Amino acid sequence: MPEPHHQRTLADTPFPGDDGQADPQIRDRLAAVGSDPESYLRAIAALCTVRLLVPVVATTTVEGRTEAGLTSDKEAEMAVVLLQTADGRKAMVAFTGLDALAAWNSEARPVPVTLDLAAGSARQEAAEALLIDVGTSHPLAVDGQLLDQLAAGHRLVELPDGGFGWAVPADRDQPG
Template structure:
């Protein structure tokens, strides 16, 4: 009896204790909405607006979707409540909503797997009506994306389908500031050192990408003919497919320029 009373008292304390999101009404954070509206309007260069959006997301909360019974890892014990005197053996949740949400990870057009993350309960409802919204800290959602997906978020799938660059998610998971590759001197210096050492590359420059995160402008010696240029570009690709770049640069476009 004493043990049961202690357990009941502990549960009451847990239920009565405040949570960071106890008053959350499911609406989007105004700063996030403003950043998304600016991105839609194209009022400034896209790469600058992405940085603004990341900062707004990092300072807010996000919503992850959780199914009624998401995980198959555990089952409820038998009891007198189900048909035939046994309790249903459906899966139950973990204590981590973000980890539960990883079971609903979505495949992006390029084949990568991303964690679905929402700015509001309404955006999640537009995606699927059979899941419930759970507000979480952005860093926790980023950690789960890092551990259980291809280190990616897709923001408001079904409406915006906005892919947050992998390095932005990695930085958020680590509690660090995101320094995008298009303005990171460390990344650019290392890329320049590796690419400039290849035969045929005479100069390297960088810019924010249009269809990708980073645009690499390569001055290539064309005096030896198309075959030599093709070999040079293939060697550049070999450098860039190194998995070590994956957490530093999401996507790259090479732009060769004749020397």
């Protein structure tokens, strides 16, 4: 029987029944993004309503040497994936489904999150952009003020008049 201090409790998933498949309507929205800003904003608003998968990979934190002189991983941790351009700018990646994530990197493990949480993680990692479905036929980049608003926990919504606005969560620490 495991010792009590080695037992872990995992939180319930916020996405019960999720099988990792992409929502076909989301992929349609990504495919519909053109040069007009409205199609881009519609895609972002749609992404605010679904689960995304942020890939994490194992990274070695401490290496060791065997008696035979071989290098081994003594300690490793899981880290989000960051891409870096030649000029040093960084971007974090997220995917709409397991198929796109596995095609991009079959070794990565998916962490299900909402767009605002992915944006917040990107900013915590000092990334300037969040790349959605990189390596597919319809990738999407989220950056600048839009990324900042999402990272603050706001969600983009399409208004009945065709415009867009921000849904801002109520402060849970404030009464009523």
